[in-house]
Amino acid sequence: HRGITPIRDSDALRYHPRCFFQPDDGARAQGRPAMIAVVTDLAGNITGAHRTWLAPDGTGKALVDRPRRAMGNLLGHGVRFGTAREVLVAGEGIETMLSVGAALPGLPIVAALSAGHLAALLLPPTLRRLYIARDADAAGDNAFATLSARATAAGIEVLALSPQRGDFNDFNDDLKARGLDALRAALRPQLAPQDTERAGAVA
Structure with missing residues (x-):
């Protein structure tokens, strides 16, 4: 729990109960709860996504390798x-x-x-x-x-x-x-x- 309430302008954030997660060791992919954030450019166009996999009880990040991962064109955007x-x-x-x-x-x-x-x-x-x-x-x-x-x-x-x-x-x-x-x-x-x-x- 990060102590952040309320979250304003939350259109950039979504929760997925079973977001695709591929372990680094090549083990079978899993669906895990995650916070997904959309990355956009200055014009509002989507350029990427950032995922934070969460512990099932919501107390923090999941106990996995690299619980934060990003994809897409991120440089210069946010x-x-x-x-x-x-x-x-x-x-x-x-x-x-x-x-x-x-x-x-x-x-x-x-x-x-x-x-x-x-x-x-x-x-x-x-x-x-x-x-x-x-x-x-x-x-x-x-x-x-x-x-x-x-x-x-x-x-x-x-x-x-x-x-x-x-x-x-x-x-x-x-x-x-x-x-x-x-x-x-x-x-x-x-x-x-x-x-x-x-x-x-x-x-």
């Missing part, structure tokens, strides 16, 4: 919640970005699915301000530096959203450990003043 125009919050994992979205429901978000893909994320031509929800590790630092440089070169203002210091690597860790109100209180001071009111409104 799992989107809300429509980005002038402002966008971008980050890596789906659960991380859903946590940010729960705290800042008025801002559109996108999960690029990995640090490498976050660095290569394609940005809307109308974008004026980009928040990068950075993971607190070396890969997250590198992704932030690369995407920040690209956005700045395009004339886009870049602001970092950083998780709380301590034993937490991402915003879902924050949410589970401290709760939604504390996560919201930590994120709001990191916003540009003109986005504070918008962030609290449901999109």
Whole structure:
């Protein structure tokens, strides 16, 4: 359980009770419960899918090799919640970005699915301000530096959203450990003043 309630703009997510799973050792394929996320480009066209196989009791990921797997054309694209125009919050994992979205429901978000893909994320031509929800590790630092440089070169203002210091690597860790109100209180001071009111409104 990731502590994310409610999930907004959930058209990008689906649940399948028996999603096809092929073990890496060549054993017989199985049908297992999974969360399926649709990956889209800036125009909303589907380019791929990301699957997370779940434990039967819903307590976490399935105890299998590589419980997260993606397919399709992923580079530059992402799992989107809300429509980005002038402002966008971008980050890596789906659960991380859903946590940010729960705290800042008025801002559109996108999960690029990995640090490498976050660095290569394609940005809307109308974008004026980009928040990068950075993971607190070396890969997250590198992704932030690369995407920040690209956005700045395009004339886009870049602001970092950083998780709380301590034993937490991402915003879902924050949410589970401290709760939604504390996560919201930590994120709001990191916003540009003109986005504070918008962030609290449901999109």
